[in-house]
Amino acid sequence: MSEVLSHDPTVALECRGLEKYLGEGASQVHVLRGVDLQLKRGEVVAIVGPSGCGKSTLLYLLGLLDRQDGGHIIVSGEEAPLDQDGVHTRMRCRNIGFVFQFHFLLPEFSALENVILPMRKLGVLSAKEMKDRAQSLLDEVGLGEKSMRLPSQLSGGEQQRVAIARSLANKPHVLLADEPTGNLDIKNSIRIFDLLTKVARENDQATLVVTHNPDLAQRCDRILKMEDGLIVSEERLNDAR
Amino acid sequence: MSLGGIAFGVGFFIVTLAQVSGFEEFFIQTILGTDGAVRIEDRFQSTLASVRSNSPFADNRSQRKYIEGVENPDEIIEALTAVPNVAGTSVVLKDSASIDSPLRSSRIQVYGIIASDHIGVSQLEGQIRMGSIQRFQETPTGIIIGAKVADRIKAHVGDSVIIRVGDQQNRYRVSGIFETGVSDIDKVRVFMHLGQARSLFKKPHGVSFIQVSLFDRDRAREDAETIENITSHIASAWQDREKSWLEVFRAFKITGSIMVSTIILISGLGMFNTLAMIVMEKTREIAILRSMGYTRQDISNVFLWQGAVVLVVGTILGFLLGAAITYGISSVPLRIRGIFSTDNFVVNWSIMHYVYAGVTASIIVMLSSLLPARRAARLVPGDVIRGTSS
Known part of the structure; x- marks a missing residue:
């Protein structure tokens, strides 16, 4: 089975022939029709496409939050x-x-505690190390001064920055973002997106971003266009990788 | 709300058990203190039919021939030394008579006893309300009469009364008046010295029964069976003699426990609802925790811990509440006469009541939190997040 997959150490995430159906019986929809994809470390890739083409479904399958029907x-x-x-x-x-x-x-936890949560589950760092790392991540996203605030005491953009800090807590190889700026104004959208791509490149993480915003997609290394459950085209914007 | 419900449920569970078993224990103490743990009476002989049906499954009791009373009590008492649980014995010669005072007469049952023996197998000494056992022992013609007998014939300690059996009549001095609280006893029973009873009833040999006290009252049935086999006399344990009343207490205990368990059950349902609501409200948070790498078991544990905290705190509060109410009602005035005598609520302090209440609460609370916990653990994070995002 795995001989079809790459063993290239620069590859952080890969899928082959990914299939997914939603619904049952007559109302069943073939959402993903054999998607192939490869993401390298440090690479930021955008997935664009019309609503219902399977972008988010692909993202959740790749994030192992859902179960594929094939591939x-x-x-x-x-x-x-x-x-x-x-x-x-x-x-x-x-x-x-x-x-x-x-x-x-x-909502019951402070920004700092929210960032600590993934580290606590991983159980590698001591309590002090977790706190220090969470604080440094919040510093990195510009919220060091507000680390003890509850989410309700932060603005929408700040909340999303805490969410980014949280996603980076365990130094993941892969970062998956589903419309991370979909709920923000233009200024905050650009700021969040730039932050996301900056930390991904700095930490050598593969980042896959689902977005409807073509301007933000243009800031990525590659753009994959999806239609009707398939990746139909690829546009390379940054040849460095 | 769930916490309060569990605390109240556990508290009332304990109080109910404490007072029902308190009355039951008091009743048992009364019957043991009055008629002893085991009573040895009529001798039996196996008939030819019972000898023939030698099968271990045959009921030979129905085929026995009975001879009233105990002809050789000394031999029986000697044989009882083989039963290590026997604490004391008292021979009793019992017969009917009538008692006359200057004002009134009444039918009675005379119990001829050896006082020193009888106080070793009963609580007669403590049941004497007026007069004393010493006065009885020092007075050769002394008698101790039941409180209702005394009431009926208007006799007091020191009065002289006549006891009549057919043409025979003797004069006796009232040395004491006792009250067991059991009406059927207090209105007919009169104790006199065994020698006096033999003379009155013209029965120079044998006794009606032997009253036996035991070190471990709960072994009475087994000991009675052993005694029957050793002595060939009917031996009846207190549990069988008072079976009907004990069944009534058992029924009360079960009914009471069911009623108070309902309080815990309703609290458990309340808790189930609360947790189920939390699971519904927190699906996003659960999905997020799952996306971070928290396992199904981690999620389940959150709700089980919530249940455990409610259980522990609720049970401890319930224990304190139960103990406080039990203590409080033990001084509530309540006059009962008939099957025993008390002027207060009777309670029984037993660690087992707390254990039963704790176990009942644990079962209900853990079931109440297990179902929402399992539901939370089964949530598929992708479905939840996709549903919320769209």
């Missing part, structure tokens, strides 16, 4: 087995960071 997914050299939730959970914890359209911060 293979390999993250940092490890193939994700079908039907093994425990393995998927472990792989997510170690290798994958998410940023969603909504920040999805836990």
